[in-house]
Amino acid sequence: MPSEYYLGGSEWAATRLRLQHELTKCNLDGHLLDPGIPPVKQPMTVADVGCGTGVWALDVAETAPELIQAEALDINLDEVPPKAWLSKNVLCHEFDLMQELPEKLVERYDIINMQFAxxxxxxxxxxxxxxxxxxxxxxxxxxxITDVDYSRWSWVTATGDTKPPEVVKLYELVDQIFGGFHQWKWLVDIETTFMEAGLQSIHSRRVEAKPSTRQPNMMNWMLAMLEAGHALSNHPTMKQHADALLAQRMKAATEARALGVGMDCALTRGIGRKPSR
Structure with a gap:
């Protein structure tokens, strides 16, 4: 099926995305910007592409408010806080990464962040x-670029069972509905992706989930599956998939509570530098 975004849009979606951000920040030891990127010591314009709630841009803007102008970009800014709540050094722009680049954004940014895209x-x-x-x-x-490494997902249970069957079935069903997790080779081999784009000083790392984040990672994923199920139910050709997803999600949620299921969802982060003229 086409690549579409089936999350967000509910009254609690922004809260789930905030939880996802905090879990990611925890697993990356608080590094909003990778240590491989030189510290910000002069005025810079920083973009968060596909910003969701804008939380990454808001956070990074607070790290150096006198130096960083942060800009949150997304096709839909409904999850971003009202303008009155934003710091003076944070701007928001509607932007579709899948469309032609507006001239005003060409060579605009010193640093670009994109995560969970x-x-x-x-x-x-x-x-x-x-x-x-x-x-x-x-x-x-x-x-x-920071994202979940789908090739390395696994589950642990408080009872010692290695694979909770209903949770695994949900994962496999999601794989079938949304076109297969094999379509993210660009992320699994992110250094090659960066190299082919002409970037230099390329660095990547894989980050395992800290034990303290396993259970909230699982709950965050279950909430995301609930969002996806409700979104699919409004899609003219996806109602049957929505019913199957929501039914299996209920079984998986019951099992997760009974067995104390936690999710090990490793992160991949890649950084690269555009050549200087």
Whole structure:
């Protein structure tokens, strides 16, 4: 099926996304910007592409308010706080990464962050997406991408069972409905993705989930599956898939509570630098 974003839009979606951000920040030891990116010591314009709630942009803006101008970009800004609540050094722009790049965004940013975009960026899109991101960077600017490594998902239970069957069935059903987790080779081999986009000083790392984040990771995923099920139910051709997803999600949620299921969802982070002129 086409790559579409089936999450968000509910009254509690922003809360789930905030939880996801805090869990990610915890597993990355608080590094909003990877240590491989030089510390911000002069005025910089930083973008969060596919910003969701805008929380990453809001957080990074607070780290150096006199130096960082943060800009949150997304196709839909409904989850972003009202303008009156934003810091003076945070701006929000509607932006569709899958469309032609507006001239005003060409070579605008010193640093670009993009995270959890694999839900709508597949292997078939990655070359054009990377080209746009690189075009948005100033010469010498840095691109940082962080996402879940779907090739390394696993589950642990408090009872010692290695594979909770209903949870695994839900994972497999999601794989079938949304086109297969094999379509994210660009993320699994992110260094090659960056190299083919013409970036330099490329670095990547895989980050395992800390034990303290396993159970909230699981709950966050279950909430995401509930969002996806409700969104699919409104899609004209996906009602049957929605019913199956929500039914299996209920079984998995019951099992997760009974067995104390936690999710080990490793993160992949890649950084690269656009060549200077």
């Amino acid at each position: 694999s839900s709508f960026i597949r292997d078939s899109h990655i070359k054009e997406v990377m080209a746009r991101l690189v075009d948005m960077l100033k010469p010498g600017g840095y691109l940082q």
